[in-house]
Amino acid sequence: MPYDNSSRAAAAAATRTKVLAAARDAFLTQGYAATTIRGIAAAAGVSQETVYKRFGNKARLLKDAYDVAMAGDEDAAPVGARPEAVAVREATGPEEAVAAYAALCRGLTGRAGGLMRVVASARGGDPDLDAFVATVDAERLTGATLVAGLWAERGWLRPGLDAERARDVIWTLNSPDVWLLLTQRGWSPQDYESWIATGLRSMVLRSA
Structure with a gap:
């Protein structure tokens, strides 16, 4: 009889969920510097060794919690395969x-905004965290490159704008740093979504 490891896999998935939930709560309430692996392990009801074996370090925990927040769940499907991103490609x-991309940005910041603040407040003090920020920026650049290339292929870019410059504008518009500045000024999610849409209309995409 073949070995059935479904119970072990389910237990591992449950442990991952508990640890990530505990990590997210700790980062949001205590900040990055004050959060410890020991505290996360205790809140999740697991050993520190378990946390280290599964996640490696605190910065990796933050990255994984951030990825789950961005996607909205722990499903393995990347953000690019989710309905909000698919809507951008199928426009x-x-x-x-414009409407689909602005809605995507609003959804992502709505889910991961709290952790974005944690990252912004802790940058420069932990090499692992700085590496995480660099990874996130690179992932955003990849996404912006794909979108700009798609819009260029469809002939939707403004006259005189090439895909490379469009990519840079999109990457800047969706920057967490920009979102943080706007929310610090009291902007609502709707304000942010409208601003993204206005920016795309005025700087990236031609009139319909």
Whole structure:
């Protein structure tokens, strides 16, 4: 009879969920510097060794918690495969693309905004955390490159704008640093979504 390891896999998944939930709560309430692996392990009801074996270090825990927040769940499907991102790719014209991309940005910041603040407040004090920030920025650049390339192929970019410059504008518009500045000024999620849409219309996409 073949060995059935489904119970072990389910237990591992449950442990991961508990640890990530405990980590997210700790980061949001205590900040990055004050959060410890010991505290996360205690809150999750597991050993420190378990946390280290599964996640490596505190920065990796933050990255994994951030990825779950961005996606909205722990499903393995990347953000790019989620309905919000699919809507951007399946847009049939510039205006539909604007609306879909602005809604995507609002959804991502709505789910991961709290952890974005944690990252911003702790940068420069931990090499592992700085590496995480660099990874996130690179992931955003990859996403912006794909979107700009798609819009260029469809002939939707503003006259005189190439895909490379469009990518840079999109990457700047969706920067967590920009979102943080705007929310510090009291902007609502709707304000942010509208601003993203306005920026895309005025700087990236031609009129429908």
